[in-house]
Amino acid sequence: MRRALAEAAAAAQAGEVPVGAAVVLGGAIVAAAANAPRALSDPTAHAEIRAIRMAAEALGCDRLEDCDLFVTLEPCAMCAGAIAHARIARLYYGAADPKGGAVEHGPRFFTQPTCHHRPEVYGGIGEAEAGALLRGFFRERR
Amino acid sequence: MRRALAEAAAAAQAGEVPVGAAVVLGGAIVAAAANAPRALSDPTAHAEIRAIRMAAEALGCDRLEDCDLFVTLEPCAMCAGAIAHARIARLYYGAADPKGGAVEHGPRFFTQPTCHHRPEVYGGIGEAEAGALLRGFFRERR
Numbered sequence A, B: 001m002r003r004a005l006a007e008a009a010a011a012a013q014a015g016e017v018p019v020g021a022a023v024v025l026g027g028a029i030v031a032a033a034a035n036a037p038r039a040l041s042d043p044t045a046h047a048e049i050r051a052i053r054m055a056a057e058a059l060g061c062d063r064l065e066d067c068d069l070f071v072t073l074e075p076c077a078m079c080a081g082a083i084a085h086a087r088i089a090r091l092y093y094g095a096a097d098p099k100g101g102a103v104e105h106g107p108r109f110f111t112q113p114t115c116h117h118r119p120e121v122y123g124g125i126g127e128a129e130a131g132a133l134l135r136g137f138f139r140e141r142r
Helices: A002-013 A047-059 A077-085 A127-141 B002-013 B047-059 B077-085 B127-141
Strands: A020-025 A028-034 A067-073 A090-095 A120-122 B020-025 B028-034 B068-073 B090-095 B120-122
Touching: A002 A020, A002 A028, A002 A047, A002 A067, A002 A127, A020 A047, A028 A047, A047 A067, A047 A077, A067 A127, A077 B077, A090 A127, B002 B020, B002 B028, B002 B047, B002 B068, B002 B127, B020 B047, B028 B047, B047 B068, B047 B077, B068 B127, B090 B127
Parallel strands: A067 A090, A090 A120, B068 B090, B090 B120
Antiparallel strands: A020 A028, A020 A067, B020 B028, B020 B068
């Protein structure tokens, strides 16, 4: 999660909403990414999507069955769906997102009967630092 | 939708689940793509995600506010989330997907209070051909 938090801090520096993610396999970081939809002109370029795509490319497979995903914010529906498609084993996330989250809020995607894979889910990991980054970012922009 | 159906047929030829998508702006096709998670080693490479990413890159913006999306199958949660993030104006889809769809099934994402943008939605467009492609694909593989 330290690496995901560093990616989130880098996103803030770049003027993007500060969210970062890392994919880990067997204790090693396979891929890490910052949220970057504006810089990349890509509405799908959330940190989770970017890290999952990079990890899948690095491992040469569209399934990341033994991988864990660390992300500083509760995933949205798009990212929760991608986590299920990638068959991520364990999801660790930082701050909860009542406005856009899809794990413990809104669609609670992993509890839906149409969700084909449910990772183990651990929320609140590094929550204080992840939340402080987000609050600082939005405070500066008000 | 004809272009999306052609992309779906190409996906089947490539051994991928036959789904195709196209992004249209002002009556012109900006981007079109086939489902290709296996070929690209990318669990996020659904037709919708690919077409949205291509269109955003072509238009140089992470929002596709005046664009419509045509896709041969009801979008999943990942793709519905991406459609909302991209601010797609109108969504036209073919076959319904009771097992993995997230528009009229499962999370019904666009009806969630955490969904920040709801496109106009039109289902059943080109449904017969879209469904026939999918049924033919899975029949061959049984």
